[in-house]
Amino acid sequence: MHKMRLIALAGVVAGLAAGCGGSEADHANGQTVLAGTIGSASPTIKPARFGSVKFGGGGYVPGLIFHPTSPDVLYARTDVGGAYRWDAAAASWIAITDMFGPDEGFYHGSETLALDPTDDQRVYMSAGMYNWASSTARLYMSTDRGTHWTHVDLPFPAGGNNQGRAIGERLMVDPNDTAILFYGTRTAGLWKSTDRGQTWKQVTSLSTLTMTQAQIDTTYWSSPVGVEQVIFDTDTKGAGTATQTIYTAVAPDYAGMAGLTAGLYKTTNGGASWTSIPVPADVQGYIVPHMVRAKDGMMYVAFTKGEGPGAGGPCRLYKFDGTNWTLLKGYDDTQWSSFGMGGLSVSGTGAHTRIALGVTNTWGNWVGMPAVQLSDDGGATWREIANLMPRNPTDGGYSGWVDDVEIDPNDPDRVLHVTGGGVWETRDASAAQPTWNFIVGGVEEVATKALMAPAPGANYALMRAGLDIGVTVQTELLKSPTRTSGEWFSSAFGIDAAWSNPNYIAAIGAGASKTPTIVGAYSTNGGVSWNRFATNHPDAMANQSEAASIAVTKTGNAVWAPAESVPAWTADSGNTWTYTNLPALARMSVARGYHVVADRKNPNKVYAYDSGGAWWAQWGGATHFYTSTDGGRTFTESATFQGSGAALNQFQQTSVAVNPNAEGDIWLVDGFNVLHSTDSGAHWTKLNVTQSVPNPNNDYEPTIYGATSIALGKAPAGAKYPASIYIVGVIDGQWGLYRSDDGAANWTRINDDQHQYAGIGNLAADQTVPGRVYFAGAARGVLYTY
Known part of the structure; x- marks a missing residue:
């Protein structure tokens, strides 16, 4: 589910670097950048209230972590969308990483999370999305269950969105001396801290290897699994003396x-020396996705051939008493050889041990399908407790990636398991047919690529295009959408609706496995049902990248700009496509595409913006802006745009918006600055209101861009300008979400430091409710102000 997400985010996080500095103004790509740390100055701040537009889950939750003794203290870590804590009173999840700043997007993927067994307030979370040899993971630490965090940089990388991200948990706290932490890394062996994570040393008694980038690149998907897990073999906690017997698993x-x-x-001496444990011959060279210790000291170890997500088989589950291995379950015959083992949890002891086993890479909803296997007699017999669950169109299913399963340590009848789309829970696991609920309230893990708010009078509130989910149309913000593109798109990149008829919507994306040739579609009833375009843009199938956009001028008429392609227009809902006269885009190592936008007052006018491809293309690259007056068939270039000071930048760091109340009133952000035209792009004014934050290691690309997204919505009564303008950027030294009601003369920051969402983007402003703006967090779904 996250192949596309991994590719998409890699380009975004590549430019992020921890920290910023300098004592005087620097220049990046010819643009003013602000020296000093972000937040050194602050404009007017009037924080809005924020809510989540409900999708409901939407992404992969690789790990669930229960506190061993405190009831209902439960956390969920995600691969790209931050972390959450369970709120038992509300039966919902609370996001605990929304305070992460715009330079912390790389750390919005958690590789592992650990709890102090003697202090249910103390939480540790390792974060870092990809395990490049040059990247540095962070350890975030909280003493109030994630309400506030401090962090230290770790001397090794992490792979929160790499293959095998459900393996573990890799980070564990010694229950007898909780100042001691062990961490099984992907690329640098086993590490130990004796001061609650503040400093770390490699456990060289096990290995001294730290992988080079070349060694990392030799592994599958460049995702070495490394040291998989740490288990403290003890029945005590808080004894004050470090646990001496410890197990660790190491991937091949x-x-x-x-x-x-x-x-x-x-x-048996706290890590001073290690002894290898021979495993059964039939699992040599296998991955250990999870191993757990029962209270009687019995070890239960799952072995599977692949690393996951959704690891394939063959696979085995064994128990180990310190000397002998006993096979409990396996899948390897012709019928079941593709099934792997993922989640594993135990409760109780001896012959009455309850074992919950996640059978992963199983797909569907059929009698006899293994998903969560349960044994109440230590593995002697098994029954299936999770197949044939009810489901709804947005829950992501319950099968497939069953890579973590947890039995509540305080209630063995409560069992949870993950999938590629969220978390499932039963409270009656002992029943012959347990009842399951999809518990994703509060979890919004969608990577949003485009947002659009319709014209006043529409029978819906918001359109969204996202990775892994396709298209959704929200009729109610606080209910999961029922108007979706279904399984037509694997991911969607662009969406728009006719201003004169908001029931007519067009969307573009990437083909799904079941419908690989559908990369464009339209709806005539506000997203209730969808029709594929009879034909695709001629280049769309070959260029299914997110640097794409679509503009709808009126019913049946649209301009489609796939990545790396000359835009084309249709006047018959995609029965035919004809190339515009816009020039082809030179290929670069980053995806390129045109931003195409329709004027809302004059459907004959369409605007096209070429952002130049990348900041480093300054030696020969150029930005361009074009205007069409015949519905997008032919375009004329603005003669003044290149001289306006517009900067080169990537597609994802740039944005165009039109004032829906005035023809030809265009606003544009180029990553660094805000530019404005009142005559359909013929002339431009650069506002010089935003500044970027420099990267001390890169003279041209900043740590934080000055202006990256813009939208215009309904103005409040008495406003000096007919629309409220919203931007994401840096003003007077403070990054944030800003609003102006007077045509950009004055700006007010409307978010605060607790609501930064690891970066904000993809703005869309409501055309009916003054002050309401929608935006995407970093794979944190869609948020809105109220």
Whole structure:
């Protein structure tokens, strides 16, 4: 589910770097950038209230972590959308990383999370989205259950969105001396901290290898699994003396490079030395996605061939008493060889041990399909408790990526498991047919690529195009959408509706496995049902990248700009497409595309913006702005735009918006500045109101861009300008979400430091409710002000 998401986010996070500095103004790409740290000055701040536009889940939750003794203290970590804490009273999740700033998008993917077993307020979370050798993970630490965080940089990378991201947990707190933490890394072996995570040293008694980038690149998807997990073999906690017996599992990729001869190791002296543990012959070279310890000391170990998500088989579940291995379950015959094992949890002891086992890479909803297997007799017999669940169109299903399963340590009848779309829970696991609920209230893990608010009078509130979900049309903000593109798109990149007829919507994206040739579609009834375009833009199938847009001028008429392509127009809902006269875009190492936008007052006018491709293309690159007066068939270039001071930048860092109340009134952000035209692009004014924050390691690309998204919506009564203008950017040294009601003369920041969402983008402003703006957090779904 996240292949597209991984590709999409890689380009975004590549430009982020921790920290900023400098004592005087620097210049990036010819644009003014502000020296000093973000927040050194502050304009007027009038924080709005924020809510989440409900999708309901939408993404992969690789790990669920219960506190071992405190009831209902439960956390969920996601691969790209931050972390959440369970609120039992509200039966919902609370986002605990919304305070992450715009330079922390790389850390919005959590690789592992650990709790202090003696202090249910203390939480540790390792974050870092990809394990490049040059990247640095962070350890975030909280003493109030994630309400506030501090962090330290770790001396190794993490892979919160790499393959095998459900394996673990990699980070564990010693229950007897909670100042001690162990971390099983992907690329650098086992590490230990003795001061609650403040400083770290490699456990060289196990291995001294730290992978180079070349070694990382030799592994599948450049995702080494490394040291998979740490288990403290103890029945006590808070004893004050470090636990001496510890198990750790090592994946074949790291073991082979480090010269380790086994996949499982044990120490009886706190890590001073390690002894290899021979595993059964039929699982040698396998991944250990999870291993758990029962209260009687019995170890339960799942082995599977692949690393996941949704790891394929064959696979085995064994128990280990310190000497002997006993096979409990396996899938490897012709019928079941594709099934793997993912989640694993135990409760109780001895012959009455309850085992919950996630069977992953199983898809569908059929009698006999394994999804969550349960045993109440230590693995002697098994039954299926999770197939044939009810589902709805937005829940993402319950099968497929069953990569983590957890039994509540305080209630063995409560079992939770994850999928690619969220979290499922039963409270009656002992029943013959348990009842399951999709518990994703508060979890919004959609990577949004385009938002559009319709014209006044529409029978819906918002349109969204997103990775992995396609298109959704919200009729109610606080209810999961029922108007969706279904399984037509694997991901959607652009969406627009006719201003004169908001029931006519057009959307573009990437083909899905079931419908690989559908990359464009339209609806004539506000998204209730969808029709594929009879034909695609001629280049759309070959260029299914997110640097794409579509503009609808009126019913049946649209201009489609796929990535790397000359835009084309249709006047018959896609029965035919004809190239415009816009020039082809030179290929670069980043995806390029035109922003195409329709004028809302004059449907014959369409605007096209070429952002130049990338900031580093300054030696020969150029920005361009074009205007069409015949509905998007032919365009004329603005003779003044290049001289206006517009900067080169990537598609994702740039944005165009039109004033729906005035013809030819165009606003544009180029990543650095805000530009304005009142004559359909013939002339431009650069406002010089925003500044970027410099990157001390890069003279041309800033750490934080000055202006990246813009939208115009309904103005309040008595406003000096007919629309409220919203931007994401840096004004007077403070990054944030800003609003102006007087044509950009004055700006007010409407978010605060607790509501930064690891970066804000993809703005859309409501045309009916003054002061309401919609925006995307960093894979945090869609938020809105109220």
